[in-house]
Each structure stands twice: as C-alpha cells, then as structure tokens.
Amino acid sequence: KAGVTQTPRYLIKTRGQQVTLSCSPISGHRSVSWYQQTPGQGLQFLFEYFSETQRNKGNFPGRFSGRQFSNSRSEMNVSTLELGDSALYLCASSLGSYNSPLHFGNGTRLTVT
Amino acid sequence: ELKVEQNPLFLSMQEGKNYTIYCNYSTTSDRLYWYRQDPGKSLESLFVLLSNGAVKQEGRLMASLDTKARLSTLHITAAVHDLSATYFCAVDWGNGGATNKLIFGTGTLLAVQP
Numbered sequence: 001k002a003g004v005t006q007t008p009r010y011l012i013k014t015r016g017q018q019v020t021l022s023c024s025p026i027s028g029h030r031s032v033s034w035y036q037q038t039p040g041q042g043l044q045f046l047f048e049y050f051s052e053t054q055r056n057k058g059n060f061p062g063r064f065s066g067r068q069f070s071n072s073r074s075e076m077n078v079s080t081l082e083l084g085d086s087a088l089y090l091c092a093s094s095l096g097s098y099n100s101p102l103h104f105g106n107g108t109r110l111t112v113t
Numbered sequence: 114e115l116k117v118e119q120n121p122l123f124l125s126m127q128e129g130k131n132y133t134i135y136c137n138y139s140t141t142s143d144r145l146y147w148y149r150q151d152p153g154k155s156l157e158s159l160f161v162l163l164s165n166g167a168v169k170q171e172g173r174l175m176a177s178l179d180t181k182a183r184l185s186t187l188h189i190t191a192a193v194h195d196l197s198a199t200y201f202c203a204v205d206w207g208n209g210g211a212t213n214k215l216i217f218g219t220g221t222l223l224a225v226q227p
C-alpha cells in the first residue's frame with residue numbers, strides 16, 4: 001500500500017513569490033492535514049481537510065491556504081513568500097476515525113531566499 | 114491554549130540502559146500520539162493512546178497515558194543503537210473528538226551510545 005506522497009521534495013523560491021505544494025494521501029484516507037516544521041518553532045499545525053472541507057485551521061496568516069479535491073488529494077499554497085517561511089512542510093493523512101493515527105509523508109523542504 | 118511539554122530535550126543513553134521520556138500537556142485531551150523521526154526523514158507513528166490508563170508496548174518501547182495528570186510517558190527498555198532518533202509526543206486539540214489538529218511537543222533527541 002502506497003504511503004503519503006508529497007511533491008516536490010525540494011523547492012527554492014525567492015521572497016515575494018508564491019508556491020504550491022501537493023499531497024496525495026493513502027488510498028481510502030479522507031482526512032489530510034498540513035504541518036510546518038522549523039528548528040525554532042518545531043511542528044505547527046496549519047490546517048486539516050476532510051471530504052473537501054476545511055475542518056480546522058492553525059494560527060498562520062492568510063498567506064497560507066489549502067484545498068482538497070474530490071479524490072482527497074490536497075494542495076497547500078503560500079503567497080508572498082517570506083524568509084521565515086523556509087521550513088519542512090509535512091502532510092499527513094488518516095481515515096478520520098477516532099482511533100486512526102496520522103500517517104505522514106516525507107515532506108517538502110522549502111527554502112526562501 | 115493547549116501546550117505540550119516534553120522532557121528531557123536531549124537524552125544520551127548507554128546501550129542496555131532504561132530510561133523514560135515525559136510528556137505533559139496543559140488542557141484536557143483524550144488522544145495522544147507518540148512519533149519517531151530519524152534525521153532527514155518523516156514522522157513514523159509509534160503509538161496512539163486513547164484513554165486514561167492506556168498502555169501500549171512495541172518491542173523495547175512502552176507508552177502510557179494518565180489523562181488525570183495530563184501526562185504520558187515513553188519508556189525505553191534495554192536501549193539499542195537503532196533507537197537513536199527524535200521522539201515527539203502530540204496531543205489532539207479536540208476533546209471528545211478526533212480533530213487531527215495535533216499540538217506537538219518539542220521533541221526528545223535520543224542518542225544511544227555503544
């Protein structure tokens with residue numbers, strides 16, 4: 001069974017640009033959530049989607065947005081990139097039931113110069 | 114606001130020794146996870162703890178949950194080098210439901226020395 005797939009693995013962008021990250025969940029998983037990992041702030045929740053609806057949102061500015069498609073694939077978009085957006089962005093999927101763990105992808109390493 | 118604290122932040126152990134990592138959280142939650150992360154890799158799910166008194170074991174790792182004390186522990190028995198990694202606990206923000214909004218601890222970097 002294929003795991004959570006994130007593309008691309010690495011990205012280098014310039015300040016002010018925008019970027020789109022993609023996540024394909026495990027087959028059958030309807031919940032997709034996104035996390036940002038940095039050395040300073042650790043792992044922080046961005047948002048979670050279930051059946052194309054955003055169920056929860058973290059404390060990030062509106063420059064961070066996402067969406068989920070009918071096949072459960074999800075995209076995350078960051079506009080007007082800042083140096084502080086450099087991070088590892090992790091996507092996780094789950095069945096969405098109470099006792100199902102989150103399965104994480106390998107992440108997209110974003111560097112903003 | 115839910116806060117999750119782990120200690121210690123760094124743990125250097127000798128092979129064969131036992132130790133415990135602690136995870137305290139500040140508000141009520143009934144779902145707690147433990148994850149492992151190797152350098153440059155993603156997070157690997159170790160345990161999901163759902164109720165007070167829950168105990169789960171896998172190999173040399175055992176996790177427990179005390180929801181009244183808002184405390185979870187990850188106990189390492191007879192450590193081996195392969196256990197070297199960063200261990201995170203994470204608490205579900207929702208109380209009584211699965212929100213998948215996890216608040217992570219700072220992580221414990223475990224280094225097992227021969």
